[in-house]
Amino acid sequence: xxxxxxxxRETKVIREADVVVVGGGPGGIGAAVSAARNGANxxxxxxxxYLGGMGTGxxxxxxxxxxxxxxxxxxxxxxxxxxxxxxxRNAVDFPKKEHWGSMDKELVRYYFQRSFFMTRLDRVSYAxxxxxxxxxxxxxxxxxxxxxxxxxxxxxxxxxMEGNTxxxxxxxxxxxxxxxxxxxxxxxxxxxxxxxxxxxEFEDNIPPNFRIANLALCFWVDGVDLKKVNEFRxxxxxxxxxxxxxxxxxxxxxxxxxxxxxxxxxxVWFHNRYPNKSQVDVEELTRVEFVGREVAIKxxxxxxxxxxxxxxxxxxxxxxQLGTRSSRRLIGEYKLTQKDLADxxxxxxxxxxxxxxxxxxxxxxxxNMYIPYRSLLPKNVxxxxxxxxAFSSDEHVQEWFNLIPHCIAFxxxxxxxxxxxxxxxxxxKNVDMKALQKQLASQGVPLPxxxxxxxxxxxxxxxxxxxxxxx
Amino acid sequence: MPNSSxxxxxxxxxREIEVCREADVVVVGGGPGGIASALAAxRSGADTVLVERYGHLGGMATGxxxxxxxxxxxxxxxxxIAGICQELIDRLDTKxxxxxxxxxxxxxxxxxxxxxxxxxNHFLFYIRDDLNTGKKRVLYTxxxxxEMLKCELNTMMEEAGVTLYCHSWGTLPIVDGDTxxxxxxxxxxxxxxxxxxxxxxxxxxxxxxxxxxxxxxxxxxxxxxxxxxxxxxxxxxxxxxKYDDFRASRPDKHTEMSQELTNLGGAPFFLRDxxxxxxxxxxxxxxxxxxxxxxxxxxxxxxxxxxxxxLITYEFYRKHVPGFENxxxxxxxxxxxxxxxxxxxxxxxxxxxxxxxxxxxxxTIAVFANNDTREISAxxxNICIPYRSLVPKKIxxxxxxxxAFSSDYRIQEYFNLIPHCIAFxxxxxxxxxxxxxxxxxxxxxxxxxxxxxxxxxxVIIPGIKEAV
Numbered sequence: 001x002x003x004x005x006x007x008x009r010e011t012k013v014i015r016e017a018d019v020v021v022v023g024g025g026p027g028g029i030g031a032a033v034s035a036a037r038n039g040a041n042x043x044x045x046x047x048x049x050y051l052g053g054m055g056t057g058x059x060x061x062x063x064x065x066x067x068x069x070x071x072x073x074x075x076x077x078x079x080x081x082x083x084x085x086x087x088x089r090n091a092v093d094f095p096k097k098e099h100w101g102s103m104d105k106e107l108v109r110y111y112f113q114r115s116f117f118m119t120r121l122d123r124v125s126y127a128x129x130x131x132x133x134x135x136x137x138x139x140x141x142x143x144x145x146x147x148x149x150x151x152x153x154x155x156x157x158x159x160x161m162e163g164n165t166x167x168x169x170x171x172x173x174x175x176x177x178x179x180x181x182x183x184x185x186x187x188x189x190x191x192x193x194x195x196x197x198x199x200x201e202f203e204d205n206i207p208p209n210f211r212i213a214n215l216a217l218c219f220w221v222d223g224v225d226l227k228k229v230n231e232f233r234x235x236x237x238x239x240x241x242x243x244x245x246x247x248x249x250x251x252x253x254x255x256x257x258x259x260x261x262x263x264x265x266x267x268v269w270f271h272n273r274y275p276n277k278s279q280v281d282v283e284e285l286t287r288v289e290f291v292g293r294e295v296a297i298k299x300x301x302x303x304x305x306x307x308x309x310x311x312x313x314x315x316x317x318x319x320x321q322l323g324t325r326s327s328r329r330l331i332g333e334y335k336l337t338q339k340d341l342a343d344x345x346x347x348x349x350x351x352x353x354x355x356x357x358x359x360x361x362x363x364x365x366x367x368n369m370y371i372p373y374r375s376l377l378p379k380n381v382x383x384x385x386x387x388x389x390a391f392s393s394d395e396h397v398q399e400w401f402n403l404i405p406h407c408i409a410f411x412x413x414x415x416x417x418x419x420x421x422x423x424x425x426x427x428x429k430n431v432d433m434k435a436l437q438k439q440l441a442s443q444g445v446p447l448p449x450x451x452x453x454x455x456x457x458x459x460x461x462x463x464x465x466x467x468x469x470x471x
Numbered sequence: 472m473p474n475s476s477x478x479x480x481x482x483x484x485x486r487e488i489e490v491c492r493e494a495d496v497v498v499v500g501g502g503p504g505g506i507a508s509a510l511a512a513x514r515s516g517a518d519t520v521l522v523e524r525y526g527h528l529g530g531m532a533t534g535x536x537x538x539x540x541x542x543x544x545x546x547x548x549x550x551x552i553a554g555i556c557q558e559l560i561d562r563l564d565t566k567x568x569x570x571x572x573x574x575x576x577x578x579x580x581x582x583x584x585x586x587x588x589x590x591x592n593h594f595l596f597y598i599r600d601d602l603n604t605g606k607k608r609v610l611y612t613x614x615x616x617x618e619m620l621k622c623e624l625n626t627m628m629e630e631a632g633v634t635l636y637c638h639s640w641g642t643l644p645i646v647d648g649d650t651x652x653x654x655x656x657x658x659x660x661x662x663x664x665x666x667x668x669x670x671x672x673x674x675x676x677x678x679x680x681x682x683x684x685x686x687x688x689x690x691x692x693x694x695x696x697x698x699x700x701x702x703x704x705x706x707x708x709x710x711x712x713k714y715d716d717f718r719a720s721r722p723d724k725h726t727e728m729s730q731e732l733t734n735l736g737g738a739p740f741f742l743r744d745x746x747x748x749x750x751x752x753x754x755x756x757x758x759x760x761x762x763x764x765x766x767x768x769x770x771x772x773x774x775x776x777x778x779x780x781x782l783i784t785y786e787f788y789r790k791h792v793p794g795f796e797n798x799x800x801x802x803x804x805x806x807x808x809x810x811x812x813x814x815x816x817x818x819x820x821x822x823x824x825x826x827x828x829x830x831x832x833x834x835t836i837a838v839f840a841n842n843d844t845r846e847i848s849a850x851x852x853n854i855c856i857p858y859r860s861l862v863p864k865k866i867x868x869x870x871x872x873x874x875a876f877s878s879d880y881r882i883q884e885y886f887n888l889i890p891h892c893i894a895f896x897x898x899x900x901x902x903x904x905x906x907x908x909x910x911x912x913x914x915x916x917x918x919x920x921x922x923x924x925x926x927x928x929x930v931i932i933p934g935i936k937e938a939v
Contacts, residue, residue, distance in 0.1 A: 003487035004645065004664050006655070010480040049774045049807055057805070089786075133704075133800035137782045140775055153770045153807070155640055157657050160481060170483070172642050172657050173767035174676060179481050191659060217526075219618075222707055222801065223748050263708050263799040266751070282658035286637040289526045290625050297622045314748040315618040316707065320534070320805035322526055322638070327659075 011170065013179045015149065017043040019418045020182030021411075022156035022169055025053020026404045027388035028188030029139055030078050030411020031418075034443070035186075036146035038419030043149045043180055045156040045171055048321065051139040053190065055404045056132045057321035059218035059269070063404050064117045064127035068355035068367045071101020073126060075354065077412050077445040079405045083128045085138040090262050091131035099124045103461070114260050120357040121364060122464055131261050151180075158197040159185060159384070166198060166384045184418040184428060185384045188411060191280050192328035192390035200378040201331040202390070204278070210399050214273035215285070216323025217292025221300060222267050222316035226258055229309035243307055252299030267316070270299060271323070279327040293318060325389075326402060332392030333429070334374035341396060346448040347372035349433045351413035353446055354401050360467030364458040369401060370448060373433065376414050382427050385414035409445070416440055488655065488664045494520045494634070495907040496900070497667035499641035499654055502530020503889045504873035505673030506624055507555045507896025508903070512671075513631040515904030515924065520634045520665060522641045522656055525806065528624040530675065532889050533617040534806035536703035536754070540889050541596040544611035545840035545852040548578020552839065554930040556893045559623065560613050568619035570745040572597070572609050580606040591743040599842050602849040610842060616746045644670060644679045644869070651683050651868035669903040669913055670869050673896060676765045676812045677875030685863040686816040690880050691762055697811025697884050699758040700770070702777025706785060707752045707801035711743070714794030728791060737784035752801060755784060756808070764809045773807060810874075811887065817877030818914065819859035825882070831933050832857035834918035836898035836925060838933055843885050854886070855933065858918060861899050867912045872899035894930070901925055 019035040021028045024046030036042040044051075054060045063083065066075045073080075086092035095111050095118050102108070102124045111118040117127040143150050154173040159166045160181070168181035187194045195202045206213045233240045244254035259267040274291060276284045296318055303310040334347075341356075344366060352371040356363045375392040376385050386392070387410040389402035417436050421428045437447050448454070496512040498505045501523030509521040521528075531537040540560070544550045550557075563569035576584055585607045588597035596612045628635055638658055645653040645664060653666035672679040680687050691698045718725045729739035738757035744750070757780055759773045781803055788795040819832075826847050835855040841848050860877040861870050871877070872895040874887035901924050906913045926937045 002490040002493075004490055004653075004666075006486050006488045006664075008485040009483050011483050013479040013481060016479075049770070049805070050778070050803070131799070133803055134782075136803065137778050140778050144775065150771060150775075151767060152774050154767055155657055157662065167481075172640055174678065174765040174770065175767040176682075177642060181481075193659065196661065223751065261799070263797045265797070266708055267799075280659040282636055282639050282660040285526070285659060286635050286639075289637050290629065290635070293527075293622045293625050297619075312748045314616065314746075316705075316752070317802050318527070318618055318621065320526070 011179045016181040017041045018422050019184045021186040021188055023188035024051040027407035027411040030408040031186045031387045031415035032148050033146050034412045034415030035419045036148045038416050040419035045154050046152045047155045049152050050136040052135050056136050058323045059319040061130050061132050062117050065355050065357050067100045067126040069121050074446050075405045079408045089134050091134035092128050093260050094128040095124050100126045129260055159194045164382050186414050187386050188388045190388045198381055202328040204328045206395055212326035212399050215276050215288045216272050217319050219270050219296045219318040220267055220316050221313045223313040224266050224268050225309040232308040247302045250302045252302045279324050326398055328390050330386045330390055330392040333377040334372045335392045336375055336397040337394040338396040344370055346370045346450045349373035352409035358468040387411040387414035491663040493666040494518045496669050496903045497665050498671045498673055500673035501528040504892035504896040507893040508671045508872045508900035509633045510631050511897045511900025512904045513633045515901050517904035517907050522636045522639045524640045526637050527621040529620050533621045535808050536804040538615050538617050539596050541612040542840045542842050544577045546599045546601050546608050552890045555897050556890045562623050566619055567747045568616035569613050571613040576609055577611040579609045614745050644683045646683055649866055668907045671899050672871050673873045675873045680815050683866050685866045687813045688816050689813045691811050695884050700761045700773040701756050701758050701808025703756045704781045704803040705752050705801040706798050709751050709798050710794040717793040732787045737787050764812045814875050814878050815863050815871045817860050818862045819857045821860050821878040821882045823881045827851050831855050834858040835932050837894035862914045870899040870913050872896040
């Protein structure tokens, strides 16, 4: 492997802060807002011009799995605040609270038609469909209100390491190569981009048949006469299926869903899966940009020619960001594994509860997953958190719990703990867990009673629908 | 707690950086200048790499939501920019993804036609006052569909055999004395090096120039068009007929609302999207004064201000303006609209003097319609661009093919648009390939041979016809 020598240099420090968060996606937002609101002088670094990561630029725009199968909301906190801020702007859609957990067949059918994310395990599930553009706006409002110093259009490249301590990060931007120093550093890059330089142990094996093994390039088609599409679908279900199949044969995508957001009545969304060698290989990322765009065009061409209702449609938007799902995973102070999926009791250091809804019967037997603080902590670095999907998990846990609300929750814990550690003058590995949990609870994060064992036996009706994520 | 930055530095140690690629030509930046450079270089036989920070190509023309390719003809209707620019338009035409006046209407003073463009608010792009005749005339300007253009650019790159590195930030040039040998890139794959015989700076802002030791002119005057950043956005699902009826029947109310929105901090003015099927979509292009578009703090300031202004505008329109009741924000620009910045001081430095000299240089590589300088334009409808304005002084191995070409701020003000940068790129890419083939530096490429190559590619150069 050929190398060239890059000489030593002096890099200008443009800012010194308490907490430096690298990455402005769901994890980064959770971390930065929590740290700042708890009194830390906080910097947030983001490569694109806007915040929200997969939730906005990635065009995922779905915040699912907020209630467990009984209808109890287990993810609240900043995730709920994001949703709350969208409500007065008419920029979010979700099932009515009184319907969460309902098994009423009519209700389930109604919500399934609105969005299949709104039902799970034969029941109504609290999932929010969000407006990406309005979300970008409210996220800006949140970081400004919290007094966070934000650097968009800035790529957080390497951590500055001094033994087992991270002193800050190097940032590349139009202003050149610069350094930002901090006392606690939070990796919210999604991919654990700081790991290789910090000598942090990680794994990245992903079975090819897993959902997370795929990249996506989501796209939106506008100008659709949805009434015409739905009529055709209802009157000619066989032909509709046939057209979907033919769309795929012609190199396009067969599956789309209506936006369901107010005023997006002529818009349909396409989400997809592209297998790849690695989601942190720039050549693979580039390859998928090309493949994805080609598929988008072929899809549009086919639908315009053949599907009633698409005659005047046009491609209004391809994702400003690639849809990334998984790459590196921290091997941290505690690694959540398949074993925890079967037999998960609240840890003493539980910082979040995630409803488990996608695994069919196994989910009914294991309604919630408990997340320990230690799964955010690298072993060999004293002052760094991982608050994104790269948290310490095996491929099985990652497959189910790497979504937007999960990452916000990681961020909330990491950000809050950072501020508390700094105030108490202790390392982040020595934060008082009870105090942290009390503080998180006061911020609206549901936490279990860690003194009691969870005794759960599912006694409800047998499942009639297949699990969402079938392998 | 103290927030201020310090003059503190940290020491980064020396290290070995993996060379991920060695090529003939590496183009940094995949905007209009970069895509043209890459296509021209590859088609001329060079092993070419294109590096782009975003996931898509096209720069301001796509991610920047500018989507307007203006001034392709002068006011007399004579086309001046063809080449790759025309090729893009031709390709989009086959997909119903572009809008432009018919060829027979270029230069036309037909009132109906003129009014069509004025009513669509495109009078800055399609219409000019002809001071010689006192009439308004139609220019050859094209609007493009940015999503289709992104796809088309990908296809063209694949066809030409260009190696793409999207999601890659070209940072520092690799310099050996006065010669640029390559560029460092940052991406999810880490920090890597690319080596090249010729590097083309198509970053828009000339990001490689100062680190390479090239002399630059950084003057930017306040209140000029280019001393501003734009935050464009699209609003969709509009009933334009309803809006038009309202505007026609209640013009006073319309004016009052526009004023009210301005007072609230919004942007009342929008352009229609004339591309086929886009009739439910309109464009807003608010500008924010900014004297340094290479200052990340300024970029952030405008991101925040822009999004605020967008929301104020959208909510006002939704609540008050007929036709917008069911509208939604379809898209805020994935990239900030950048316009002006530093320029290299090259082997030829273009100034306002060149707007009136009518000089046809020995090394002319493009001719631009000069439609925007009123009395000067009336007397001098065209301006020629010499190859030497793309060549830095002293520094070898480097060409500039973007709005950072060698010019004073006045020239940059008028000739930094998408078709201009495409023209710079076509010339720079062709010249780079020629330099590599002959084993010489770009500054020594034979001008006549370069012109012949460009004319063969469909570039219009005054006085040069394709040799038989």
